[in-house]
Amino acid sequence: MSSPNVIPVIGVVGGIGSGKSFFAQTLAKRKNLVIVNGDAVGHMLLERPEIRQRIQERFGDGVIAADGNINRRALGQIVFGKTPDHVRAKTDLEAIVHPPLAAELHRQILEAQAAGQADAIILDAAILLEAGWRKFCDAVVMIDVPSELRWQRVQTTRGWSRAEFDSREANQMSVADKRAAADYIVRNVGSEDEVAQQCLQVLNSITDETL
Numbered sequence: 001m002s003s004p005n006v007i008p009v010i011g012v013v014g015g016i017g018s019g020k021s022f023f024a025q026t027l028a029k030r031k032n033l034v035i036v037n038g039d040a041v042g043h044m045l046l047e048r049p050e051i052r053q054r055i056q057e058r059f060g061d062g063v064i065a066a067d068g069n070i071n072r073r074a075l076g077q078i079v080f081g082k083t084p085d086h087v088r089a090k091t092d093l094e095a096i097v098h099p100p101l102a103a104e105l106h107r108q109i110l111e112a113q114a115a116g117q118a119d120a121i122i123l124d125a126a127i128l129l130e131a132g133w134r135k136f137c138d139a140v141v142m143i144d145v146p147s148e149l150r151w152q153r154v155q156t157t158r159g160w161s162r163a164e165f166d167s168r169e170a171n172q173m174s175v176a177d178k179r180a181a182a183d184y185i186v187r188n189v190g191s192e193d194e195v196a197q198q199c200l201q202v203l204n205s206i207t208d209e210t211l
Helices: 020-028 038-045 047-059 070-081 084-115 145-159 162-170 173-181 192-210
Strands: 007-013 033-037 120-124 139-144 184-187
Touching: 007 020, 007 070, 007 173, 020 033, 020 139, 020 192, 033 038, 033 084, 038 120, 038 184, 047 070, 047 084, 070 084, 084 120, 120 192, 139 173, 139 192, 145 162, 184 192
Parallel strands: 007 120, 007 139, 033 120, 139 184
Antiparallel strands: none
């Protein structure tokens, strides 16, 4: 989608716990970036009454918390898994959430490009490739981290069990497929300065290519 004078859009992918947000935050300390966060937009959409109602109608009152909001953990237990019921539930949830999510991500990207102030726009979305949102991007960067290290990070930061980690990972595109689909690889291991240097090199390469 690149063309002269258009601010490049960089999609960021990786396995669970790989540090996709770290990539964006590291560059934001050094460059003028707009970060479009798929998780944040997704959480915002779940607060819309019309979407909450559709989810409740499909999945029942058990996915509604005491405060009236969506209980994302309860919903996750229904949609993340390998059984036919899990697969159907995940497909139904995506049919409800993905169209408005894609529209909002695209709106934010276009808004940032129209403002014309950023060095780049980072699209941080866990399901970027699976959902077909690569079409919004000029380049895709894979944040690559060994599985065991990612599991240790998630156990510490999110309190997930190993079974929950494995179940959610199994419901995403494989790390090998993400790596193969990416235009650039950043190894998020080693010191923060070493990783930051990789991030800057990737950003400079993408910026040069889209000029």
